[in-house]
Amino acid sequence: MxxxxxxxxxxxxxxxxxxxxxxxxxxxxxxxxxxxxxxxxxxxxxxxxxxxxxxxxxxxxxxxxxxxxxxxxxxxxxxxxxxxxxxxxxxxxDPGLARVKGREGFTVFHLLVLRGNVDLVVECLITSPKCIEDVSVNGQNALHLAVMNDRFEVLQVLTGWIQRMSQRNALSTEYAFLNQMDLTHNTALHLASGMLYFLQFLSVFCFRNKAKALTLFMQAVKLLLECRMVQRNEVNGDGLTFLDILRTHGHIDEGGDLQQLVLKTGCKNAASLPTKLMKTYDFFKSPITFWTYCSTQTRRISADTSDEARGVFLIICTLLITAT
The missing domain is CATH 1.25.40.20 (Ankyrin repeat-containing domain)
Structure with missing residues (x-):
């Protein structure tokens, strides 16, 4: 210049x-x-x-x-x-500027979350709601950043917003946002439980800050568990579920609030999860049954309202009636 x-x-x-x-x-x-x-x-x-x-x-x-x-x-x-x-x-x-990706794929919205600027986070969500869908090159979204940087108030805003949004595809957006995995296959819930473990090793000279941080991360864990769309039994890159991480590092007190919430929300350890009987490629290699054919055609027709599609739908209905 x-x-x-x-x-x-x-x-x-x-x-x-x-x-x-x-x-x-x-x-x-x-x-x-x-x-x-x-x-x-x-x-x-x-x-x-x-x-x-x-x-x-x-x-x-x-x-x-x-x-x-x-x-x-x-x-x-x-x-x-x-x-x-x-x-x-x-x-x-220009509200769309909140979605401009910079270094490592972090958007302006991501940086606002990271800095804990609640007012501007809310403004971005209202004026540019799709900013919540953006993911960095590391696979991290705003939820990961809020957890990793101890931004509990922002976390409350993000989870509150995503569960209230009514835009098109709101349900799939909520599911994807709450269960996004980073490059190491950790969701925000995995990271929150992992941060509890990390905080145990802070210096005794930081005891006050440590105690406050532990409380905030425990609140973050509870907040995420209370989100209905959160998948509590996802396995991360180390083969651990959220519950495995908590139990390994002794963060569940017998009869405590967290234990009650864990039991209520159906959290399990990896060893107790059912093994996947069929891999994806096995599924695609399997024969096409009559019911598979009918269900596939029905899904296709739901996305196509042409006269030809309606004609095919009537044929499928006839086949179903004949089969039963």
Whole structure:
């Protein structure tokens, strides 16, 4: 970037900016052709220059989604520099920017969760609800990040939102969000129980913080268990269920609230789970039975309302009546 343009972006002077454009009319175009570059909007974001940023977006809307050489968008930079007013303004201007993926696939929404910014997390969920579906390259979603970074209030918001949402495909979205596995096949529930184990080894000099953290993670575990769509008996990459992790590290008191909740929600250890009798490839290799054929055609027709599909449906109904 031209050093003069960088200086102008830092100062936020729109007058000086147009003086530069008068000298070099293609100044912004030369920046826009580069895949990874610090744009004037990145510089303005770092300095919190809202008026200058508005002018940049007026001229070059694409700058808002450009990543710099470190893999960050202007909003990522504004968050890193704690420019809260700038972040709020830009998200309200374009709510879709909450879903821009930067380094390691972390979105702006992910960073808001990680930082525990509850107000902006809620605003993103309302104005850009699909941001909750985004996953990093490590397979982590907002739920993982809230658990790993001890953001209990954000966790409450996320679980409360996902169980109340009524958008299209809400049920499948809720299931996918609550049971997302990272690259090591850990769900948020696995991570919460694992963090309880990690906290046992904190220094005795951090006892007060340790006790508080243990309480919060125990609350997080209970909160996740109370979500009806959470799969409590998923096995992680180490072959352990949530209950295996808890029992291994002695976090279930006999007769305690957690034990009662574990029993109530049907948590099991890996050894007691039924083995899968048929692998996926065995299923596809198996013969197509009459009932398999009928159920498959019925599912296909449910997604196709054409006259031809309705005709096929009538044939299937006739076959079913004849068979019974």
């Amino acid at each position: 031209d050093p003069r343009l960088q200086q102008v972006a830092e100062s936020g002077s729109i007058t000086d900016f147009y003086a530069l454009i008068d000298e070099s009319p293609y100044l912004l175009e030369s920046i826009d052709t580069v895949s990874f570059v610090n744009t004037p909007l990145h510089i303005a974001a770092a300095s919190g220059r809202i008026a200058f940023a508005a002018e940049m977006l007026n001229l070059k809307p694409s700058f808002a989604r450009n990543l710099n050489t470190n893999g960050y968008s202007p909003l990522h930079i504004a968050l890193e520099k704690d420019q809260k007013d700038f972040v709020t303004w830009l998200l309200r201007l």
